Amino acid sequence: MNLNELTIHELSGRLAKKEIAAADLARDVVARTEAVEPRLHAFLEWNGGELLAAARDVDERRARGEAMGPLAGIPVGIKDVLNVKGHTCRCGSKILQGYVAPYDATVIAKLRAAGAIPFGRLNMDEFAMGSSTENSAFGVTRNPWDLERIPGGSSGGSAAAVAASETPATLGSDTGGSIRQPASLCGVVGLKPTYGRVSRFGLVAFASSLDQIGPFAKDVTDAALVLGAISGKDPNDSTSVPEPVPDYTKALTGDVKGMKLGLPKEYFIPGMDKEVEAAARAAVDRLSSLGAEIVDISLPHTDYGLAVYYIIATAEASANLARFDGVRYGSRAKDAKDPIDMYGRTRGAGFGPEVTRRIILGTYVLSSGYYDAYYLRAQKVRTLIRRDFMEAFQKCDAIVTPTTPSAAFKIGEKAEDPLTMYLSDIFTVNVNLAGICGVSVPCGFTKQPKLPIGLQVLGKPFGEETILKVAHAYEQATDWRKARPAI
Amino acid sequence: MSPDQQAPKIDVPYLAQLARISLDAEQMEKFGAQLQQIVSYVEKLKEVNVEGIEPTAHATPITNVFRQDEPRTPGDNAPFLKNAPQQANNLFVVPKIVE
Numbered sequence: 001m002n003l004n005e006l007t008i009h010e011l012s013g014r015l016a017k018k019e020i021a022a023a024d025l026a027r028d029v030v031a032r033t034e035a036v037e038p039r040l041h042a043f044l045e046w047n048g049g050e051l052l053a054a055a056r057d058v059d060e061r062r063a064r065g066e067a068m069g070p071l072a073g074i075p076v077g078i079k080d081v082l083n084v085k086g087h088t089c090r091c092g093s094k095i096l097q098g099y100v101a102p103y104d105a106t107v108i109a110k111l112r113a114a115g116a117i118p119f120g121r122l123n124m125d126e127f128a129m130g131s132s133t134e135n136s137a138f139g140v141t142r143n144p145w146d147l148e149r150i151p152g153g154s155s156g157g158s159a160a161a162v163a164a165s166e167t168p169a170t171l172g173s174d175t176g177g178s179i180r181q182p183a184s185l186c187g188v189v190g191l192k193p194t195y196g197r198v199s200r201f202g203l204v205a206f207a208s209s210l211d212q213i214g215p216f217a218k219d220v221t222d223a224a225l226v227l228g229a230i231s232g233k234d235p236n237d238s239t240s241v242p243e244p245v246p247d248y249t250k251a252l253t254g255d256v257k258g259m260k261l262g263l264p265k266e267y268f269i270p271g272m273d274k275e276v277e278a279a280a281r282a283a284v285d286r287l288s289s290l291g292a293e294i295v296d297i298s299l300p301h302t303d304y305g306l307a308v309y310y311i312i313a314t315a316e317a318s319a320n321l322a323r324f325d326g327v328r329y330g331s332r333a334k335d336a337k338d339p340i341d342m343y344g345r346t347r348g349a350g351f352g353p354e355v356t357r358r359i360i361l362g363t364y365v366l367s368s369g370y371y372d373a374y375y376l377r378a379q380k381v382r383t384l385i386r387r388d389f390m391e392a393f394q395k396c397d398a399i400v401t402p403t404t405p406s407a408a409f410k411i412g413e414k415a416e417d418p419l420t421m422y423l424s425d426i427f428t429v430n431v432n433l434a435g436i437c438g439v440s441v442p443c444g445f446t447k448q449p450k451l452p453i454g455l456q457v458l459g460k461p462f463g464e465e466t467i468l469k470v471a472h473a474y475e476q477a478t479d480w481r482k483a484r485p486a487i
Numbered sequence: 488m489s490p491d492q493q494a495p496k497i498d499v500p501y502l503a504q505l506a507r508i509s510l511d512a513e514q515m516e517k518f519g520a521q522l523q524q525i526v527s528y529v530e531k532l533k534e535v536n537v538e539g540i541e542p543t544a545h546a547t548p549i550t551n552v553f554r555q556d557e558p559r560t561p562g563d564n565a566p567f568l569k570n571a572p573q574q575a576n577n578l579f580v581v582p583k584i585v586e
């Protein structure tokens with residue numbers, strides 16, 4: 001078996017015992033990436049030589065007997081929205097053409113401190129706005145299970161790279177489901193931490209009150225390892241929370257006996273794919289047979305989440321993306337007669353259609369005369385959505401739902417219909433609005449064609465140990481994680 | 488649901504000007520139709536009774552975060568300036584603003 005196919009916890013043990021070298025792993029990762037990228041396009045760019053040099057450095061330090069971090073020598077793919085010093089960071093957009101990151105995002109510095117090697121730039125919907133990776137200015141990423149289908153989004157490259165065994169783990173960002181939805185559609189584990197768990201410093205902002213960075217991995221144990229490495233309070237992000245960071249792998253006992261799992265009736269809706277519903281219900285039965293107690297719950301404001309999300313997220317985006325004006329970075333329209341002309345033409349040429357739509361929508365909901373009717377009202381309904389979850393967590397330890405209402409759709413199928421595209425996020429957006437944590441874990445496949453289905457486990461604020469425990473117990477009781485796409 | 492009558496008409500040329508994004512006529516028309524559909528969809532929030540409900544701007548328990556005001560040496564600004572489309576004398580260069 002090639003080393004790129006192993007999990008981090010398998011690799012770390014063998015690396016520590018010097019049975020394998022980090023350089024061997026790096027070579028397999030590069031070979032695999034070179035082999036599948038022409039068909040997959042998960043990466044916008046990668047540098048095999050740089051990875052190999054960093055891996056050799058890890059091997060030399062290990063040979064000298066230096067203390068090694070928990071992720072020593074593990075290549076971790078990076079979504080194009082995170083600053084990695086000396087590398088491009090284009091957020092899948094033409095407007096950031098030529099930009100070179102002057103510093104490391106905090107999560108990158110933390111990965112390096114744990115010994116991991118940041119690898120490549122993973123494709124994404126432009127500025128993380130989208131559910132299919134079709135909004136990238138640099139071409140769509142394909143789903144490793146069916147190359148005619150989308151991998152999900154916005155972190156489509158991050159999900160596809162793990163599913164295709166290019167790298168053992170990747171980082172993505174999740175504003176309304178952008179980690180969990182592609183993880184579900186590609187058949188890997190993806191975790192969105194509680195708002196404030198992980199520093200956002202060095203993440204190019206989309207919607208600042210919703211954005212969180214999180215891991216993609218082949219299994220729950222690896223997701224727990226990477227989460228532990230990137231979590232914690234950061235003086236550079238005042239919204240990061242000084243909650244202690246536990247060893248998340250210690251929560252993975254496989255024991256869910258007596259745990260109460262809430263099943264919200266609003267997440268099993270008419271119009272959802274029958275196979276997805278059946279797989280999610282079978283997963284709930286499996287958890288029940290492992291000793292968990294299933295309780296029926298209600299999250300009554302669920303149906304308003306998407307409307308709230310598309311007001312709040314676009315409002316915040318319209319402010320955040322004002323910085324792309326052709327002055328400090330990226331492209332600039334030529335021969336502008338004055339700054340206003342320069343801003344308009346730079347932005348008109350630099351932003352793709354979805355980003356433009358969302359900036360205009362965000363401008364609209366914040367504009368004079370509409371602020372109270374849209375933005376303020378949405379913030380109030382957000383309070384109700386968060387309250388729904390907090391009340392539900394009085395009755396249960398975690399909530400289980402399908403991650404998405406259907407499996408991966410075909411490239412182009414929803415591209416011209418933004419509202420239908422938005423509806424693919426209905427099961428994930430409320431988690432960001434409430435600021436709680438969630439993980440997607442594989443729970444089966446559709447029959448024809450064979451496409452992955454994901455189970456979403458949601459937890460209280462800073463309840464990452466609980467959701468990882470549930471997801472891990474389920475994962476270990478099933479064989480879904482062993483299935484690999486034939487790419 | 489036929490909320491198209493209820494939702495206010497989106498004025499794309501005005502909003503594009505506010506957002507400083509130049510669009511051509513074809514884009515304005517296309518985005519206008521798509522945005523009208525989205526705005527009609529979000530009208531459903533009017534059904535919710537929000538009387539007495541506080542708005543949530545932020546889902547964390549944290550309010551204010553303070554640190555010691557200690558002098559620090561700023562890093563090298565060269566890599567930041569290098570990203571600018573136009574720069575000179577350690578400054579960003581923009582088209583002329585005042586006559």
